[in-house]
Amino acid sequence: MFDQPRMVLLAGASGGLARAIGAEIVRRYPDITLVTLSRGTVDRVPGHAGERRHLTVSLADEHSIRAVETFLSEFSSPPDWVINCCGLLHDEFHGPEKSLAQCEDDWLIQSMRINLLTHMHLAQALDRKLQRKQPLLWVSLSAKVGSIGDNELGGWYSYRISKASLNMLVKNLSIEWGRRLENSCVVAIHPGTTDTALSKPFQGNLAPGKLYSPALSAGRIVDVLQQLAPADSGNLFFWDGSRLPW
Numbered sequence: 001m002f003d004q005p006r007m008v009l010l011a012g013a014s015g016g017l018a019r020a021i022g023a024e025i026v027r028r029y030p031d032i033t034l035v036t037l038s039r040g041t042v043d044r045v046p047g048h049a050g051e052r053r054h055l056t057v058s059l060a061d062e063h064s065i066r067a068v069e070t071f072l073s074e075f076s077s078p079p080d081w082v083i084n085c086c087g088l089l090h091d092e093f094h095g096p097e098k099s100l101a102q103c104e105d106d107w108l109i110q111s112m113r114i115n116l117l118t119h120m121h122l123a124q125a126l127d128r129k130l131q132r133k134q135p136l137l138w139v140s141l142s143a144k145v146g147s148i149g150d151n152e153l154g155g156w157y158s159y160r161i162s163k164a165s166l167n168m169l170v171k172n173l174s175i176e177w178g179r180r181l182e183n184s185c186v187v188a189i190h191p192g193t194t195d196t197a198l199s200k201p202f203q204g205n206l207a208p209g210k211l212y213s214p215a216l217s218a219g220r221i222v223d224v225l226q227q228l229a230p231a232d233s234g235n236l237f238f239w240d241g242s243r244l245p246w
């Protein structure tokens with residue numbers, strides 16, 4: 001159903017996983033139209049023969065809704081795949097909280113801005129562009145630690161709370177777009193612990209073999225996307241294609 005995309009939109013496109021996913025998509029579909037959104041610039045993938053368009057934008061900013069909407073109006077149809085890779089776990093001054101005592105309002109709000117609102121704003125920008133008969137695959141990169149059902153360890157308050165909120169956004173979108181579109185699939189996916197800037201400070205505690213290269217994770221994620229169907233909509237997937245509890 002979704003295995004022959006013509007146009008892919010990749011958001012948060014300068015990140016470690018996003019760059020690897022872009023490269024993997026181009027490797028599998030060299031003629032694809034690849035549209036990227038990022039706060040920065042993103043290089044063209046070597047070997048890419050298709051159209052390449054880029055918008056420099058911060059999806060955390062509410063004004064991005066209009067900017068992305070205007071940008072998308074330059075295309076005759078909406079993208080077939082939308083993959084949003086935006087996410088935040090730490091910055092220079094903050095990391096995942098081990099206990100309630102470490103929680104700060106500002107960091108939770110910043111986590112919600114990046115882990116939730118960047119996805120919501122992109123959905124809002126896309127919303128009016130969607131066409132009933134055009135298939136749509138929406139993928140939010142989320143995290144297993146955002147699963148409430150899977151949470152047995154606690155901690156990581158701001159990241160868990162904001163990813164759980166993202167998961168609820170994905171569920172809601174799957175219902176709303178599922179009613180409006182003939183063939184849509186709206187999912188969240190856990191990429192597995194991948195060697196990027198996001199996981200860097202936490203890689204020391206991992207069991208051997210549990211840190212994956214961006215290329216390996218990207219290949220696994222695109223494998224999952226190619227196998228998705230409308231009946232899969234409204235779920236959180238593990239990188240091997242199995243379902244995680246919300």
Ligand SMILES: NC(=O)c1ccc[n+]([C@@H]2O[C@H](COP(=O)([O-])OP(=O)(O)OC[C@H]3O[C@@H](n4cnc5c(N)ncnc54)[C@H](OP(=O)(O)O)[C@@H]3O)[C@@H](O)[C@H]2O)c1
Nearest residue numbers: 012013014015016017038039086087141193194196198199
């Ligand atoms: N790496 C892992 O082990 C792992 C595990 C589980 C889940 N994930 C999820 O996978 C996704 C991709 O992660 P990654 O490992 O590729 O991380 P990354 O290299 O840090 O990329 C994250 C992207 O999020 C966007 N972003 C970060 N801070 C932002 C801010 N302040 N304002 C707006 N956008 C911001 C950026 O996009 P632009 O600068 O391009 O706009 C950035 O490229 C995230 O959602 C993450 O939570 C990763």
